[in-house]
Structures are given as structure tokens and as C-alpha cells.
Amino acid sequence: MVYCQSCVHRDSWSLDGAKPLPGAKLSITCRDANKRVMGCQKAIADESGYFLVEFGETKVSDFYMGDPRKACYVRLLASPDIKCNEPTNINFGIEGAPLRDEGKRWHGEGYDYVVYATGPLAFRPAICMPKHHY
Template structure:
């Protein structure tokens, strides 16, 4: 079986290289219609959920989680990953992912970055609060929304995701027997 590994790895690498080369033709330059490239940024907050609301979507009493990492993923019109960024929250739990100078809006899945991009929790720097929660779909992929900051027609758009949270691993029992 070990003899097949280098051959299968070489085939996989060549297939990925060919796919990447063919994909760049779709987006690297504005099309003949003159569509502008779209600079996409996604912002949001990451919190540490309080023990009082563990196993719920409630963020009452939650505190910002500095240094938490999230990933922002966007899909192309064929539903393939076309952009991906991992970012770290600042000291206030705020993150801003800049996906850079991307393709025109029409190249995104269903022609709309709000349908093509999502945010997922990646890691927490706090070992006491590093269990993932699915608050606002932080595990499945939190949808982004248009906040009216910038416009695809202007070639720039800032989107936002709902607040995401990690929860404590261990909490004191709520009932005493």
C-alpha cells in the first residue's frame, strides 16, 4: 500500500493544480462586461458564554473573548470554496476578515456574497472556555448579512455575522441535591 501513496499523492496534486488553474480564469480579471472586482470584508464578535446560560443560545452575561479565531469561507457560483480566511478577534472580541480584491459579485454562489459566505468558530485561547457552541450557527456556518456599509456596485462591501460564542467546559451544577 505504501508504494501507491506517492503515485496517488502526485495525481491528487496535479488534479488540484489543474483545477486551480482553470478556476483563476473565471475570476482573476474583470469579465468582458466590465464588472468590477468586489472587496469583501466580514465583521463580528466572539464571546465567552456564561455558565448561567449554558446549553442555550442566550448571551446574557457573556463576555468578549479576545484572541478567539474564526474562519470566513465564501463559495463560487458552482458552490466551491473560492475564498477562505482565518482571523483572530482583537482585545474586545471583535474580528474583521478582509477577503481582499475578489471576483465580481456575480461570481459568488447565487450571485450574492450573503448567500455564498459564512463564518465558523475555529479556536479559543481560553482553555476554561473553549467548547464550541452553535449560537447563530457558529459550528454549521453563521450566515452573513448586509449592513449597508459599502455596495457591490462600488466594488466594496462590509458584511456582518451574528455574535458567536464558546462556552465553559465545566460549570457548577445548577441544582444541589
């Protein structure tokens, strides 16, 4: 999920009071067994701030160290909100947020679907009123 962080919690990882950020753009990059980029896709958060990317049919052994959690990461790209467009590194949204296995699986025709998640990630307002008045 992608949020707009409240000015109250600027310079922290807190998302108290944060609001979903529909239309936020992200990238998901995965590396192969030789650490080369094997896939990179963009995602756009829906009206609730959630995003989803499907990588299609891929063997687990194709990923770096045989594990998508070690091979893939998500980064914030852009915010559609001019008042909340500064990326934060909450959950490593700038450096590259790792994936975690959500334990959700179901069988397809000859393969399994596996759901991974990351985040939550956030942008913040570039300009916030000072916390202290002088």
C-alpha cells in the same frame, strides 16, 4: 463578535452575562457560482472580541447565486481561553453562520467596499457548576 457564554445560560442561545473573547480564531469560507470554495480565510478576534476579514477585489457575480450572504459563512475554530473553549452553535457558529449586509458601503478606486457581519458567536466553559444542589 465572539464571546464566552456564561455558565448560567449554558444550553441556550442567550448571551446575557457573556464576555468578549479576545484571540478567538474563526474561519470565513466563500463558495463560487459552482459551489466550490473560492476563498477561505482565518480571523482572530481583537481585544474587544471583534473580528474583520478582507476578501479583496471580488465581483459579486463570482459568488454562489451572486450573493455573498448566500455564498459565505463563518465558523468558530479555537478559543485561547482554556476555561472557555467549547464552541457553541449560537447563531450557527459550528454549522456555519451566514452573513448579513450591514448597509455600509464606500467607494474605492474602481470598486466599492461592502461590509457584511455575522453572529454574535460564542464559546462556553466546558465545565460549569451544577445549577441544582442535591
